[in-house]
Amino acid sequence: MDPAIRSRHGRRPRRWLTGTIAALAAAALATAGLTTSAQAADSNQAKNSGFESGLSDWTCSAGSGSTVGTPTHGGSAALRATPAGQDNAKCSQIVAVKPNSTYQLSGWVQGSYAYLGASGTGTTDVSTWTPGSASWQQLNTSFKTGANTASVTIYTHGWYGQSAYYADDVTLVGPGDGGGDPGPGVPSAPGGLASGTTTASSVALSWNTVSGASGYNVYRDGSKVQAVSGTSATVTGLAASTSYQFQVTATNATGESAKSPAITATTSGTGGGGGGNVPKHAVTGYWQNFDNGATVQRIRDVQSQYDIIAVAFADATGVPGTVDFNLDPALNYSDADFKADIKAKQAAGKSVILSVGGEKGTVSVNDSASANNFANSLYAQMQEFGFDGVDIDLENGLNPTYMTQALRSLSAKAGSKLVITMAPQTIDMQSTSGGYFKTALNVKDILTVVNMQYYNSGSMLGCDGKVYSQGTVDFLTALACIQLEGGLAPSQVGLGLPASTRGAGGGYVSPTIVNNALDCLAKGTDCGSFKPSRTYPALRGAMTWSTNWDASNGNAWSNAVGPHVHGLP
Numbered sequence: 001m002d003p004a005i006r007s008r009h010g011r012r013p014r015r016w017l018t019g020t021i022a023a024l025a026a027a028a029l030a031t032a033g034l035t036t037s038a039q040a041a042d043s044n045q046a047k048n049s050g051f052e053s054g055l056s057d058w059t060c061s062a063g064s065g066s067t068v069g070t071p072t073h074g075g076s077a078a079l080r081a082t083p084a085g086q087d088n089a090k091c092s093q094i095v096a097v098k099p100n101s102t103y104q105l106s107g108w109v110q111g112s113y114a115y116l117g118a119s120g121t122g123t124t125d126v127s128t129w130t131p132g133s134a135s136w137q138q139l140n141t142s143f144k145t146g147a148n149t150a151s152v153t154i155y156t157h158g159w160y161g162q163s164a165y166y167a168d169d170v171t172l173v174g175p176g177d178g179g180g181d182p183g184p185g186v187p188s189a190p191g192g193l194a195s196g197t198t199t200a201s202s203v204a205l206s207w208n209t210v211s212g213a214s215g216y217n218v219y220r221d222g223s224k225v226q227a228v229s230g231t232s233a234t235v236t237g238l239a240a241s242t243s244y245q246f247q248v249t250a251t252n253a254t255g256e257s258a259k260s261p262a263i264t265a266t267t268s269g270t271g272g273g274g275g276g277n278v279p280k281h282a283v284t285g286y287w288q289n290f291d292n293g294a295t296v297q298r299i300r301d302v303q304s305q306y307d308i309i310a311v312a313f314a315d316a317t318g319v320p321g322t323v324d325f326n327l328d329p330a331l332n333y334s335d336a337d338f339k340a341d342i343k344a345k346q347a348a349g350k351s352v353i354l355s356v357g358g359e360k361g362t363v364s365v366n367d368s369a370s371a372n373n374f375a376n377s378l379y380a381q382m383q384e385f386g387f388d389g390v391d392i393d394l395e396n397g398l399n400p401t402y403m404t405q406a407l408r409s410l411s412a413k414a415g416s417k418l419v420i421t422m423a424p425q426t427i428d429m430q431s432t433s434g435g436y437f438k439t440a441l442n443v444k445d446i447l448t449v450v451n452m453q454y455y456n457s458g459s460m461l462g463c464d465g466k467v468y469s470q471g472t473v474d475f476l477t478a479l480a481c482i483q484l485e486g487g488l489a490p491s492q493v494g495l496g497l498p499a500s501t502r503g504a505g506g507g508y509v510s511p512t513i514v515n516n517a518l519d520c521l522a523k524g525t526d527c528g529s530f531k532p533s534r535t536y537p538a539l540r541g542a543m544t545w546s547t548n549w550d551a552s553n554g555n556a557w558s559n560a561v562g563p564h565v566h567g568l569p
Helices: 017-033 335-347 368-385 400-414 435-442 473-485 511-523 547-552 556-566
Strands: 065-068 078-081 091-096 102-119 126-144 151-157 165-174 194-198 203-206 215-220 223-228 232-235 243-251 263-266 282-288 308-312 351-358 389-394 419-422 449-453 493-498 541-545
Touching: 078 151, 151 165, 194 263, 203 243, 215 232, 223 232, 282 449, 282 493, 282 547, 282 556, 308 389, 308 419, 335 351, 335 368, 351 368, 351 419, 368 400, 389 400, 400 435, 419 435, 449 473, 449 541, 473 493, 473 511, 493 511, 511 541, 511 556, 541 547, 541 556, 547 556
Parallel strands: 282 308, 282 541, 308 351, 351 389, 389 419, 419 449, 449 493, 493 541
Antiparallel strands: 065 078, 078 165, 091 151, 102 126, 102 151, 102 165, 194 203, 203 232, 215 223, 215 243, 243 263
């Protein structure tokens, strides 16, 4: 392997999936276990669940699906669906369900990036997935229907640019009469949902009239918050400088429609988490505590354009959740000099934090004990070396419940000047249901910035539903849009890029492209084919892997991107 890809930011693509999927699978199984005491009347409500009758009762997008005789999990047939272009080969069916009831969704899949999920539940829609399997693998999840939910859509789908996946024996077990079709008369979902006047605590909404509707329900972040008779509502009791997702449904005596497409609106006021002395627009750089062929630096050598220096990495110990830090002997760098250099940077207005994780990081925070260990050990390192905070760079998945607990515990110890950054991979921030995204939103009030890694990922989905290739302005802006419209404050979003072609296996872009993307998001200029619906002048800035690779390239990245970030509005 090229020495440039020894570190976590230079990993080969998709190494991150193994741990993430293990965590997702464990969570799904745990959720399924909550409802094993289903009533005896519960039965499979899905029709043609084994695809023995071809695609009867199933609809596949863009003609992507067919049935095959091999491989099968059970019976003589299975589904084969092939993504193509911007189609993810979604195959679905509408199933009649009962309100306020719990259902178990299960299915067997094989192949690349297979998803199983349910939408229109009336509560929280669910999905689970696997990156790939050469043999049949079972996916499980569960959900509870809403008070007026009469039907849900269950589905499978693959991923853009991937090969075909197979599915078989898809079951939806819960109360019902065998999956009869939903009765007529349920109104259609409202269209034209838009936000109007916003204050620090409220958002005004309006939408189009739906024929046959007698009322409308308003949902905020998936939860029903209002029932109104007209086509407008003002949602109150919101937090300042916070983004919320809204949907509406139409209702009548027969039932409730599916939810409208979601929109995001942000309340006014100042917001964003902690951050000590971090400037409004900041540049973050990782400093390598090892020699992998890049320029070996002391902290004092780090270019002055960097506002946050993330020391990579903390060391895992044999105690779950506990981390330690030791300077690499190969650097010939004493603890005393290291500490003195940190103090000098802080005196110059910089923050120096300790990064936890990396490609090979094995820190696990999966229960209260390990969460406490994590917080206590990190605080001990902060006290010993003078670190200003922590960077979360766990590439094998994280548990949002216990990582949230750990970070809040650390915040309670360290106070309001604590700097918390995150460096998730692109897949980690594709949906607010992901563990990383959940954690970021959970600690939004104390979070400084999320510098997503826009590299080593291949093509990904943007907030407009289109697929973009890495290494372009559109890739940076359309993926940043997901975070900006998904609940993070603009001041909590940064663009993470390699400092040189040797800094990562793929995804390097020139500093000009980085600056164009920053301008597109902050000012609405220099965009590619994707242009955000609004601008985000409070965008935090940019991050690079690494200060060492930057130095190896004559500090070309920081010399170009640093002044541009600091000159944003």
